[in-house]
Amino acid sequence: xxxxxxxxxxxxxxxxxxxxxxxxxxxxxxxxxxxxxxxxxxxxxxxxxxxxxxxxxxxxxxxxxxxxxxxxxxxxxxxxxxxxxxxxxxxxxxxxxxxxxxxxxxxxxxxxxxxxxxxxxxxxxxxxxxxxxxxxxxxxxxxxxxxxxxxxxxxxxxxxxxxxxxxxxxxxxxxxxxxxxxxxxxxxxxxxxxxxxxxxxxxxxxxxxxxxxxxxxxxxxxxxxxxxxxxxxxxxxxxxxxxxxxxxxxxxxxxxxxxxxxxxxxxxxxxxxxxxxxxxxxxxxxxxxxxxxxxxxxxxxxxxxxxxxxxxxxxxxxxxxxxxx
Amino acid sequence: xxxxxxxxxxxxxxxxxxxxxxxxxxxxxxxxxxxxxxxxxxxxxxxxxxxxxxxxxxxxxxxxxxxxxxxxxxxxxxxxxxxxxxxxxxxxxxxxxxxxxxxxxxxxxxxxxxxxxxxxxxxxxxxxxxxxxxxxxxxxxxxxxxxxxxxxxxxxxxxxxxxxxxxxxxxxxxxxxxxxxxxxxxxxxxxxxxxxxxxxxxxxxxxxxxxxxxxxxxxxxxxxxxxxxxxxxxxxxxxxxxxxxxxxxxxxxxxxxxxxxxxxxxxxxxxxxxxxxxxxxxxxxxxxxxxxxxxxxxxxxxxxxxxxxxxxxxxxxxxxxxxxx
Numbered sequence: 001x002x003x004x005x006x007x008x009x010x011x012x013x014x015x016x017x018x019x020x021x022x023x024x025x026x027x028x029x030x031x032x033x034x035x036x037x038x039x040x041x042x043x044x045x046x047x048x049x050x051x052x053x054x055x056x057x058x059x060x061x062x063x064x065x066x067x068x069x070x071x072x073x074x075x076x077x078x079x080x081x082x083x084x085x086x087x088x089x090x091x092x093x094x095x096x097x098x099x100x101x102x103x104x105x106x107x108x109x110x111x112x113x114x115x116x117x118x119x120x121x122x123x124x125x126x127x128x129x130x131x132x133x134x135x136x137x138x139x140x141x142x143x144x145x146x147x148x149x150x151x152x153x154x155x156x157x158x159x160x161x162x163x164x165x166x167x168x169x170x171x172x173x174x175x176x177x178x179x180x181x182x183x184x185x186x187x188x189x190x191x192x193x194x195x196x197x198x199x200x201x202x203x204x205x206x207x208x209x210x211x212x213x214x215x216x217x218x219x220x221x222x223x224x225x226x227x228x229x230x231x232x233x234x235x236x237x238x239x240x241x242x243x244x245x246x247x248x249x250x251x252x253x254x255x256x257x258x259x260x261x262x263x264x265x266x267x268x269x270x271x272x273x274x275x276x277x278x279x280x281x282x283x284x285x286x287x288x289x290x291x292x293x294x295x296x297x298x299x300x301x302x303x304x305x306x307x308x309x310x311x312x313x314x315x316x317x318x319x320x321x322x323x324x325x
Numbered sequence: 326x327x328x329x330x331x332x333x334x335x336x337x338x339x340x341x342x343x344x345x346x347x348x349x350x351x352x353x354x355x356x357x358x359x360x361x362x363x364x365x366x367x368x369x370x371x372x373x374x375x376x377x378x379x380x381x382x383x384x385x386x387x388x389x390x391x392x393x394x395x396x397x398x399x400x401x402x403x404x405x406x407x408x409x410x411x412x413x414x415x416x417x418x419x420x421x422x423x424x425x426x427x428x429x430x431x432x433x434x435x436x437x438x439x440x441x442x443x444x445x446x447x448x449x450x451x452x453x454x455x456x457x458x459x460x461x462x463x464x465x466x467x468x469x470x471x472x473x474x475x476x477x478x479x480x481x482x483x484x485x486x487x488x489x490x491x492x493x494x495x496x497x498x499x500x501x502x503x504x505x506x507x508x509x510x511x512x513x514x515x516x517x518x519x520x521x522x523x524x525x526x527x528x529x530x531x532x533x534x535x536x537x538x539x540x541x542x543x544x545x546x547x548x549x550x551x552x553x554x555x556x557x558x559x560x561x562x563x564x565x566x567x568x569x570x571x572x573x574x575x576x577x578x579x580x581x582x583x584x585x586x587x588x589x590x591x592x593x594x595x596x597x598x599x600x601x602x603x604x605x606x607x608x609x610x611x612x613x614x615x616x617x618x619x620x621x622x623x624x625x626x627x628x629x630x631x632x633x634x635x636x637x638x639x640x641x642x643x644x645x646x647x648x649x650x
Contacts, residue, residue, distance in 0.1 A: 077618070087618065136485040150584070152482050159477070159586025160461040163618050170580035171614065174498065181616055255495035259475070259584055261484025289496065291506055293402070293412065293488050 002067040005059065007052060008316030010117065011035060011075035011099075013090040018051055019312035020059045020068075023320070025128030027309045029059050039092040041102075049106045070111030071103055072318030074120030074311060079162035083114045089180070111322035117141070117311065119156050119165060121303070122149025123321055124314030125266055129304035137262045139303070140167065140253075142269035145180075146188040146195070150260060156321075168192070172252050191249045193224040193270055200227055200241045212237040228274040242274065246281025253282065254289035257298050268303035268310065275302075327392040330384065332377060333641030335442065336360060336400035336424075338415040343376055344637035345384045345393075348645070350453030352634045354384045364417040366427075374431045395436030396428055397643030399445030399636060404487035408439045414505075436647035442466070442636065444481050444490060446628070447474025448646055449639030450591055454629035462587045464628070465492065465578075467594035470505075471513040471520070475585060481646075493517070497577050516574045518549040518595055525552055525566045537562040553599040567599065571606020578607065579614035582623050593628035593635065600627075 005028065010017045012035060019030035031051050036044050052071070060066050077088035083100025085093060100114040115123070122139035125131040131139075135154045141147040146168030150157040157164045168188035169181055176185025177198060189195050200214050200222060209215055213230040214222065214237050230238035253265055265286075271278055283300045290298070305313055330353065335342050337360060344355035356376050361369050377396070385391050402413035408425025410418060425439040440448070447464035450456040456464075460479045466472040471493030475482040482489045493513035494506055501510025502523060514520050525539050525547060534540055538555040539547065539562050555563035578590055590611075596603055608625045615623070630638055 136489075152477050152484070153480065155478065157477050157585065160588040161586055161619075161622060163616075164461075164584065164586035166583040166616060169583045169616050171576060172496075172499075174576070183614060183616070251496055251499070256584075258491040258494045259489065259581075260482065261486055261489035263485040289508060291488075291491060291494050291508070294486075297486060 002065050003063060004067050004069050006069050006316040006319035007055065007071045008312040008314065009048070009052075009071060009073045010120070010311035010315050011073065011078075011085065011091070012311070013076070016048065017312055018048075018055055019309065019316065020055050021313055021316035025124070025305070025313050025317075027312055028062065029055050030309070030312060031055055035091065037092050039094055041093055041097055045102050045106070048103070052107070068109060069323060070109045070113070070319035071107060072111075072120065072315040072322075073099055073103070073114040074117040074315035074318075075099065075114060076117060077163075078114045078116040078119075080113065080115040080119070080156070080158050081162040083112075085114070111319045113318050113322050115156065115158075115318055116147070116163075116165075117314070118147030119149040119158075120314035120318060121147070121268055121305065121310060122151055122156055122314075123317035124305050124310060125268075125303055126151060126154075127317035127320050128313060130266060130301055131264065134263050136260065138167075138256055138260060138265045140265060140267050142192055142267060142271045144193060146192040152260065167252070167256060170252065170255075172248055187248070187252050191245050191252075196224050196227055196241055196245050196271060197222045199244050200237060203237050203240050203244070207237065209237045214238060224271050225273075228277065231274070231277050239277075242277040243281050245271075246278060247285045250282045250285025250287075251289045253286045253300070254291075254294075257286070257290050257294050261294065262298060264299035264301050266301050266303045268305065269307070272302055273307075327390050328388060329392045329394050331394050331641040331644035332380065332396045333445075333637040333639065334373070334377075334396060334398045335445070335636030335640050336398065336403075336410065336416070337636070338401070341373065342637055343373075343380055344634065344641065345380050346638055346641035350449070350630070350638050350642075352637055353387065354380050355634070355637060356380055360416065362417050364419055366418055366422055370427050370431070373428070377432070393434060394648060395434045395438070395644035396432060397436075397445065397640040397647075398424055398428070398439040399442040399640035399643075400424065400439060401442060402488075403439045403441040403444075405438065405440040405444070405481070405483050406487040408437075410439070436644045438643050438647050440481065440483075440643055441472070441488075441490075442639070443472030444474040444483075445639035445643060446472070446593055446630065446635060447476055447481055447639075448642035449630050449635060450593075450628055451476060451479075452642035452645050453638060455591060455626055456589065459588050461585065463492075463581055463585060463590045465590060465592050467517055467592060467596045469518060471517040477585065492577070492581060495577065495580070497573055512573070512577050516570050516577075521549050521552055521566055521570050521596060522547045524569050525562060528562050528565050528569070532562065534562045539563060549596050550598075553602065556599070556602050564602075567602040568606050570596075571603060572610045575607045575610025575612075576614045578611045578625070579616075579619075582611070582615050582619050586619065587623060589624040589626050591626050591628045593630065594632070597627055598632075
C-alpha cells in the first residue's frame with residue numbers, strides 16, 4: 001500500500017529547511033540550504049527545487065511505495081491567498097516573491113501552498129499535535145519574535161488580505177518599548193526571547209541588582225536560556241523576569257480570549273522550555289484578567305510539536321489541510 | 326407570490342422590542358413590552374408569545390401573502406450555541422434562560438435562534454447593510470457599553486463556548502479606569518458613551534476648564550449628545566474628548582486589524598452621530614498605529630442600519646443566516 005507523505009519547507013532569515021513528513025508528523029528525511037543574502041530568487045528556486053528532488057529521491061530509496069502529496073511552505077510575511085512572500089523585512093527578497101506559483105511550475109503535485117510560519121505552526125498543532133480535536137484555538141510562537149496563528153471553526157484565520165493573526169504586534173503598554181515594526185509597546189517587545197532579555201535589563205537597573213547572576217552578562221550576551229538557568233538557582237531578578245513576562249502575556253491572552261473564545265491557547269518556542277516558570281504566571285494572570293464568563297474555561301498548553309522539526313512539520317501540515325478541501 | 330419575512334426580537338434591560346422585517350431590512354410592524362424586573366420567566370415567555378402572535382396577525386392583515394420564516398433574538402450574554410441568555414448582569418433573569426428553546430415550543434417555524442446583541446448587529450450589517458458583499462469585517466457598537474461582532478469567512482465568530490467578540494472588554498490602558506465587569510482599563514471604559522463622559526470629566530479636572538460649556542453639567546447630567554453639541558460650537562474640552570476617544574479607539578482597532586485583518590470596521594450607535602468628530606481621529610489613529618502591511622487597507626465605516634430599528638433588524642437577520650445553512 002502506498003504511504004502518503006508531504007514535504008514541508010520553512011523559509012528562515014538564515015536557512016531554508018526541508019523535510020519529508022509522514023501523516024503522523026514524523027520527519028523521514030530532511031535538508032538545509034542557506035536562504036540567499038542577496039535576493040537572487042531564480043537561483044534560490046533552482047536550489048530549492050534541487051533540494052526537494054534530492055529529498056524525494058532519498059525517501060523513495062527508503063521506501064519505494066511513497067506517494068508525495070504536496071509541498072507546504074512556511075515563510076515570514078507569507079500570504080496564503082497569493083502564495084507569495086510579501087515585503088518580508090528579514091529576508092533579502094525585494095517586494096513580492098510568488099514562491100508557491102514558482103514551485104508549481106517545477107512540481108506537478110496535488111497541493112502546493114504557502115502561509116506564514118506561525119500559521120504553519122498552528123496547522124501543525126491541528127494536524128499532528130495537541131489540537132487534533134479542536135476547532136477553535138490559538139497558537140503563540142515565542143522566539144526571536146512573537147508570532148500567532150488563529151484557528152476558528154477549524155480554519156486558520158487569514159482575514160481579508162491574508163495577514164491576520166499578528167497578536168505579537170498588538171499594543172500591550174501604550175507608548176512602551178520600541179518594536180522592530182516601528183511601533184511601540186507591542187507584545188513582542190515584552191514576551192519574545194529578546195523581550196525577556198529587555199525585561200531582565202530593566203529589572204537589573206530598577207533593583208540595582210549587583211548580586212544577580214544576570215548582572216554578569218552584556219546585553220548582547222544574555223539569552224533566555226541563561227535567564228531560565230538563573231531562575232532555577234533562585235535568582236530573584238530571573239524569577240521576576242518570568243513573573244513580568246507571564247503577567248503581560250497572561251493579560252494579553254485574556255484579551256485574546258475576549259476576541260476569540262478559544263478552547264485552548266498553545267505556547268511554542270524556546271522560552272516555553274522553562275515550563276512552569278513561564279506557564280504558571282501566564283495562566284494565573286490570564287485567569288485574573290479574563291471576564292467572568294471565560295474563567296477556568298480556557299487551557300494554556302505547551303505545543304506538542306517537537307521543537308527541532310516543528311517548522312518543517314508545521315509547513316507540511318498545510319498540504320493535508322489543502323487536500324481536505 | 327408569498328413574501329418571506331422574519332421576526333426580530335431585541336431583549337434589553339428595560340424593554341423587549343419586536344418587529345416583522347422584510348428581506349430588505351424594512352420593519353413592517355413593531356411592538357414593545359417591558360423586560361421583567363423580577364425575573365419571572367414563564368410570564369415573560371407568555372407575554373413575548375402573545376406579542377409575536379399580535380404582530381403576525383397585524384402583518385397578515387396588511388398583506389395576506391406573508392410567510393413568516395423564523396424568529397431571531399438578540400440579547401445581552403446571548404449564546405448562539407445554546408440559544409440561551411446566560412448570566413446576564415443587566416437582566417433580572419437568574420442563571421441560564423433557554424429562550425430559543427422556549428420559543429420553539431410556542432412556534433413551529435423554520436428557524437428560531439438567539440445571539441448576543443452586537444453579533445446581531447453584525448449580522449444585520451451583513452444581510453441588509455454595508456457589509457453585504459464582505460466576508461471579513463468587525464462591527465463595533467458604541468452605546469452604554471461597547472459591543473462587537475466579528476465576522477470571519479462570512480460567519481460570525483462565536484468561539485468555543487459562544488461568547489467570542491468582546492473587544493469592549495480588552496485592556497487598552499493597563500490598570501486604567503474601573504470597568505463594570507470588575508476589571509480595569511477596558512476599551513468600554515473609554516470609548517462607550519459613558520466612557521466619553523468620563524474623559525470629559527478627566528479633562529475638565531486636568532485643564533481646570535471653568536470656561537468649557539461642559540463645566541456646567543453634573544456627572545449624572547452629561548450625555549454624549551451634549552459633548553457633540555459643545556464640540557460643534559468649538560468647545561476645546563469637547564473637541565479634546567473626541568480626540569482622546571478616537572486615539573484610544575483607533576489604537577485598539579489597529580490591534581483588531583492585527584488579529585483579524587478585516588476588510589472594514591463598522592461603527593454603530595449614538596456617539597457615531599458625531600460624524601467626522603469621531604470617525605476622523607479614529608481612522609487617523611488606526612492608520613498611525615497599524616502595521617505597515619495593513620496601512621491604507623482597512624475601511625472605518627458608519628453602520629448602514631437605521632439607528633431606531635437596528636436592534637430589531639439585526640436580530641431578524643439571524644433568521645436569514647440560519648436558513649442559508
